[in-house]
Amino acid sequence: xxxxxxxxxxxxxxxxxxxxxxxxxWPAGLGDPSWTPAVLHLNDWPTAMxxxxxxxxxxxxxxxxxxxxxxFQGLFPRDRLAGLGVPEAAFSLNGIEFHGQxxxxxxxxYYASHVTTVSETYAREITRSEYGCGLHGLLxxxxxxxxxxxxxxxxEDDWELATGDAVRxxxxxxxxxxxxAEAVRKSFGLAVSKGPLFAIISRLVHQKGVDLSIEAADxxxxxxxxxxxxxxxxxxxxxxxxxxxxxxxxxxxxxxxFDDGEARRIFAGSDFLLMPSRxxxxxxxxxxxxxxxxxxxxxxxxGLADTIEDGKTGFLFNNADSADALTRAVRRATAAFAxxxxxxxxxxxxxxxxxxxxxxxxxxxxxxxxxx
Numbered sequence: 001x002x003x004x005x006x007x008x009x010x011x012x013x014x015x016x017x018x019x020x021x022x023x024x025x026w027p028a029g030l031g032d033p034s035w036t037p038a039v040l041h042l043n044d045w046p047t048a049m050x051x052x053x054x055x056x057x058x059x060x061x062x063x064x065x066x067x068x069x070x071x072f073q074g075l076f077p078r079d080r081l082a083g084l085g086v087p088e089a090a091f092s093l094n095g096i097e098f099h100g101q102x103x104x105x106x107x108x109x110y111y112a113s114h115v116t117t118v119s120e121t122y123a124r125e126i127t128r129s130e131y132g133c134g135l136h137g138l139l140x141x142x143x144x145x146x147x148x149x150x151x152x153x154x155x156e157d158d159w160e161l162a163t164g165d166a167v168r169x170x171x172x173x174x175x176x177x178x179x180x181a182e183a184v185r186k187s188f189g190l191a192v193s194k195g196p197l198f199a200i201i202s203r204l205v206h207q208k209g210v211d212l213s214i215e216a217a218d219x220x221x222x223x224x225x226x227x228x229x230x231x232x233x234x235x236x237x238x239x240x241x242x243x244x245x246x247x248x249x250x251x252x253x254x255x256x257x258f259d260d261g262e263a264r265r266i267f268a269g270s271d272f273l274l275m276p277s278r279x280x281x282x283x284x285x286x287x288x289x290x291x292x293x294x295x296x297x298x299x300x301x302x303g304l305a306d307t308i309e310d311g312k313t314g315f316l317f318n319n320a321d322s323a324d325a326l327t328r329a330v331r332r333a334t335a336a337f338a339x340x341x342x343x344x345x346x347x348x349x350x351x352x353x354x355x356x357x358x359x360x361x362x363x364x365x366x367x368x369x370x371x372x
Contacts, residue, residue: 037061038372045074048108049084052096055111056087062371064364065112067105069281070126070133071207074104098134109138113371115148116364118282119303123150131279151364152306153282154357155291173347177293180269187262188228188253195224196337198330199270199294201263201285204233204241204256209276209299214240215323216274216330221251223334227274228266230255267292271343272333278320280304290314290350295336297329313350 040063042048051063080102081091091097096107109115117123125131127140127148142148181197184190198220202208210233217227229241229252238256245254255262267273273289275298282303286296290307296314298304308314315332317325336342 039064039368041368042066042108042112044068045072045103045105045108048074048104048106048112049086049096050108051111051113052086052090052107056085056090062113063108063111064367064371065108065115067109067115067117067126067281070105070117070131070135071279073098073106073133073135075101076104078102106135106138109135109142113147114367115139115142116151116367117148118151118153119306120150120152121305122279122281122302123148125279125302149363149367151360151367152303153284154360155284155287155355157356173293173344173351177269177271177347180265181271182269184228184265184269185226185253187265188255189250190226190228190253191250193224193226195226196220196271196334197269198225198227198272198274198297199266199289200227200229200231200241200274201266201289202231202233202275204231204237206234206237207278207280208233209278209320209326210237210241212276212320212323212326213274214244216327217244217248217252219327220330220334221248223331225251225334227252228270229253230263230266231258232256264288264292267294270294271337272297272330273314274326275299275304276317276320276323276326277301277304283307286314287353287355290353291355293347293351295333295346295350297326297333299326307353307355309349313346313353 036059040050040054040061042050042063042065044067048065051065054061054063075098078091078101081088086096086102091102095110096102098106117126127136127143129136132139139148185192200210200213202210204210220227232238241254242256245252267288271294273286273294273296275283275286275296277283277299280302286298286304286307289296290313296308298308298314298316299320300316300318305316308316310316315329317329319325336346
């Protein structure tokens with residue numbers, strides 16, 4: 001599991017005696033002496049240290065720390081402590097020390113009044129060693145205290161299903177899907193086909209299980225399916241997916257890069273979305289897909305487990321160690337495609353899902369109220 005390590009840190013700020021840099025003001029509510037935040041909400045490692053500054057400066061303001069992806073921790077050398085105004089005593093197991101380095105994210109998790117993350121399942125997963133990125137013990141402790149909450153992300157209420165030349169409004173769902181499928185097949189140089197159309201819309205990185213999708217591709221194509229892939233990321237995966245397209249002209253279309261309008265047309269035109277992420281704190285792609293009638297095929301993890309109803313709005317599998325479980329889920333999807341009544345019922349249910357921000361906003365509001 002990758003942990004980000006930045007080569008350079010932020011502009012030094014300091015609250016310790018003898019430091020030439022001024023103390024941090026806004027995070028501690030010192031910018032305006034007549035104002036202190038009711039609640040300070042922090043997101044991921046770039047802002048996480050603010051929770052520590054509140055503690056070190058004795059500012060009585062509650063803070064909420066939201067973890068969007070625990071794998072990115074903001075690790076820096078110990079010698080940054082003085083320049084950042086961090087007390088030496090804070091560099092300990094019960095503080096910001098992480099395997100001999102300074103961890104911004106750990107500062108937020110340790111000092112924040114409450115920790116949230118972006119799905120209920122991910123909140124449970126990160127208390128275990130396989131998903132906890134070395135912070136599972138601390139997070140398990142916060143959960144025991146009742147100070148770790150999973151709040152699922154949402155998507156925009158007005159998110160449009162498709163743009164450009166594609167049909168916009170699904171008055172006739174089958175005709176609408178067909179028109180969009182024809183448009184994207186033509187755009188990606190695929191052959192005319194009545195078989196299922198699978199989509200990969202993803203960062204091409206190990207976390208997203210792109211290698212598993214590539215391994216499952218031969219079975220998809222042998223069953224009469226086609227694949228459209230768009231995204232960018234690690235060169236090894238970009239090269240592998242381009243090679244897949246070269247080996248299967250007319251059945252696999254690839255665009256290395258990302259265009260929002262094109263992605264929306266792929267959502268609208270595809271029958272299934274391949275999303276075998278090894279871990280997924282929340283994920284939005286599976287929500288967009290369901291709202292577009294593209295049924296996600298996904299690993300049962302994090303927000304994927306919380307937003308996909310297995311066999312009703314998509315297909316979940318339990319093991320991302322190899323492509324075997326994904327391939328079995330693909331077979332289930334292909335069988336559903338062959339049953340037009342079942343496919344249409346699943347699409348209707350998927351497209352009626354409510355992923356708006358209203359419910360999560362209310363849950364954040366409840367956390368704020370409990371602290372303020």
